[in-house]
Amino acid sequence: MAEITIEQARVMVRETLAKGRQMGLKPLSVVVLDAGGHVKAFEREDGASPGRFGIAQGKAYGAVMLHMPGSAQMARAEQQAYFMAAANGVFGGQVVPVPGGVLIRDDAGVVIGALGVTGDTSDNDAEAALAGIEAAGLKGEA
Amino acid sequence: MAEITIEQARVMVRETLAKGRQMGLKPLSVVVLDAGGHVKAFEREDGASPGRFGIAQGKAYGAVMLHMPGSAQMARAEQQAYFMAAANGVFGGQVVPVPGGVLIRDDAGVVIGALGVTGDTSDNDAEAALAGIEAAGLKGEA
Amino acid sequence: MAEITIEQARVMVRETLAKGRQMGLKPLSVVVLDAGGHVKAFEREDGASPGRFGIAQGKAYGAVMLHMPGSAQMARAEQQAYFMAAANGVFGGQVVPVPGGVLIRDDAGVVIGALGVTGDTSDNDAEAALAGIEAAGLKGEA
Amino acid sequence: MAEITIEQARVMVRETLAKGRQMGLKPLSVVVLDAGGHVKAFEREDGASPGRFGIAQGKAYGAVMLHMPGSAQMARAEQQAYFMAAANGVFGGQVVPVPGGVLIRDDAGVVIGALGVTGDTSDNDAEAALAGIEAAGLKGEA
Numbered sequence: 188m189a190e191i192t193i194e195q196a197r198v199m200v201r202e203t204l205a206k207g208r209q210m211g212l213k214p215l216s217v218v219v220l221d222a223g224g225h226v227k228a229f230e231r232e233d234g235a236s237p238g239r240f241g242i243a244q245g246k247a248y249g250a251v252m253l254h255m256p257g258s259a260q261m262a263r264a265e266q267q268a269y270f271m272a273a274a275n276g277v278f279g280g281q282v283v284p285v286p287g288g289v290l291i292r293d294d295a296g297v298v299i300g301a302l303g304v305t306g307d308t309s310d311n312d313a314e315a316a317l318a319g320i321e322a323a324g325l326k327g328e329a
Numbered sequence: 330m331a332e333i334t335i336e337q338a339r340v341m342v343r344e345t346l347a348k349g350r351q352m353g354l355k356p357l358s359v360v361v362l363d364a365g366g367h368v369k370a371f372e373r374e375d376g377a378s379p380g381r382f383g384i385a386q387g388k389a390y391g392a393v394m395l396h397m398p399g400s401a402q403m404a405r406a407e408q409q410a411y412f413m414a415a416a417n418g419v420f421g422g423q424v425v426p427v428p429g430g431v432l433i434r435d436d437a438g439v440v441i442g443a444l445g446v447t448g449d450t451s452d453n454d455a456e457a458a459l460a461g462i463e464a465a466g467l468k469g470e471a
Numbered sequence: 472m473a474e475i476t477i478e479q480a481r482v483m484v485r486e487t488l489a490k491g492r493q494m495g496l497k498p499l500s501v502v503v504l505d506a507g508g509h510v511k512a513f514e515r516e517d518g519a520s521p522g523r524f525g526i527a528q529g530k531a532y533g534a535v536m537l538h539m540p541g542s543a544q545m546a547r548a549e550q551q552a553y554f555m556a557a558a559n560g561v562f563g564g565q566v567v568p569v570p571g572g573v574l575i576r577d578d579a580g581v582v583i584g585a586l587g588v589t590g591d592t593s594d595n596d597a598e599a600a601l602a603g604i605e606a607a608g609l610k611g612e613a
Numbered sequence: 614m615a616e617i618t619i620e621q622a623r624v625m626v627r628e629t630l631a632k633g634r635q636m637g638l639k640p641l642s643v644v645v646l647d648a649g650g651h652v653k654a655f656e657r658e659d660g661a662s663p664g665r666f667g668i669a670q671g672k673a674y675g676a677v678m679l680h681m682p683g684s685a686q687m688a689r690a691e692q693q694a695y696f697m698a699a700a701n702g703v704f705g706g707q708v709v710p711v712p713g714g715v716l717i718r719d720d721a722g723v724v725i726g727a728l729g730v731t732g733d734t735s736d737n738d739a740e741a742a743l744a745g746i747e748a749a750g751l752k753g754e755a
Contacts (some may be wrong), residue, residue, distance in 0.1 A: 192659055193657065225663035225664065230619060231651075232619055233616075238395055238651070241419035242416070245418070264411040271415075279418075283418075285409070335515065335516055338514070364648075365521055365647065365651060371510060371513040372480070372511075372512045373511050379505065379509040382509060549695075552694065552695050564699075564703065566699060567700070568696075568699060569696055
């Protein structure tokens with residue numbers, strides 16, 4: 188399995204934030220988690236609220252731990268709220284099941300991590316994330 | 330960024346309680362959190378139930394960590410209960426998403442903390458909070 | 472049992488801080504807990520570090536839950552560290568067993584709450600606390 | 614109070630890592646926390662173990678919450694192990710009391726955050742941190 192390098196992580200963070208500026212979004216926060224759900228890189232833009240690390244991490248954590256992107260987690264939460272609540276029990280309350288948690292796949296399609304973005308609407312967060320992942324030559328699934 | 334001084338915090342607590350007396354509300358409890366969500370001042374009036382610190386803190390904590398006042402948190406909780414439940418997981422169960430958690434902004438509009446009020450109806454709590462914040466020369470967003 | 476009134480709590484907070492200024496101490500934080508260990512009032516002076524609420528509460532919480540002032544808790548921690556660690560397990564990690572956690576007694580000697588002070592040395596914290604309690608016409612045990 | 618900007622945070626992370634390369638240290642991880650203890654930026658170098666975010670955060674978190682750098686926390690832990698254990702209870706187990714947690718001060722000497730570095734010996738971690746903070750035009754206290 189390919190591992191996300193710090194160089195790739197930096198590109199994803201930088202280009203996600205650049206996309207957010209280009210789209211005119213509110214201040215964003217971006218986290219990169221590796222295939223084990225562990226933090227590789229994070230940045231919170233000036234003006235973002237203080238709790239954004241936890242929200243960004245939560246979006247990405249559920250994605251990588253379950254190999255379900257944010258949109259799929261949200262669909263599940265809408266259909267079976269108790270399932271995502273239970274997942275949160277299992278994962279220590281670290282799962283935020285909404286768009287903006289985006290799976291990162293390598294060329295072979297293997298999940299190598301997840302990007303978590305928060306600050307604007309969940310859909311805008313996800314769009315910025317996809318741009319960042321693509322800029323690093325990887326494939327995103329939102 | 331301006332910081333809430335202890336002098337401002339005292340004015341907010343005192344005037345929120347005074348407004349509650351003037352409105353004929355039940356005994357109130359008032360907390361002032363700084364921009365990082367940390368307690369600056371608190372008072373619980375005689376006759377209030379023992380658990381009011383936690384409720385007041387929870388109203389203010391979600392507000393400052395997400396830069397969303399209580400009314401916006403409540404709207405989100407009604408539309409996406411699982412999102413606010415997930416936020417509570419991220420923030421250690423400290424979020425109480427109802428009115429009475431009021432953002433405190435400085436002259437430039439920057440969030441410098443939050444006031445949390447509990448004891449009467451959520452809407453009355455919020456009204457008293459706004460009076461307290463205004464009395465300190467700051468701007469509240471309920 | 473007498474209950475600590477909000478008026479008494481305000482006097483204790485104000486006079487503890489005044490004593491700290493008179494002694495030339497670092498910025499102090501003062502919490503008043505009632506007989507059930509629940510927060511009645513709190514103030515953190517400007518310049519104090521953000522985590523002071525938790526430390527002040529922890530000093531007072533152990534005192535009121537065990538009816539042991541901070542000095543007695545510290546002696547026990549020095550002799551039997553595992554006992555105070557176990558107490559912390561029982562009480563959710565809220566016990567800080569050092570001076571500055573001062574029992575508040577009424578005229579009949581009954582414990583009606585505790586004052587927690589933090590910011591300077593533990594002994595100075597306790598001395599300021601005793602002055603605050605005495606100013607409210609109550610008896611402190613440090 | 615000055616706030617750490619994302620631009621300053623990036624300089625601190627980059628220059629701390631550059632100092633580590635220059636000193637020939639093992640792979641480092643660097644976190645920047647703001648004055649409220651909330652994550653502003655983080656990077657984990659390739660080859661670092663997966664749990665490094667938590668260690669870096671823990672070094673910086675205790676520093677900023679108590680305004681005590683890692684060296685002072687370590688001295689306290691050696692003299693009063695139960696005090697730092699209790700602080701960890703109060704702060705949710707997030708405190709790692711060893712060098713590498715470095716206070717960041719502005720020109721006026723006010724604490725505006727902390728840098729947490731982990732990966733090599735604690736003393737080397739702290740030395741790299743100080744270089745990173747200085748490169749951003751701020752003052753470090755290790």
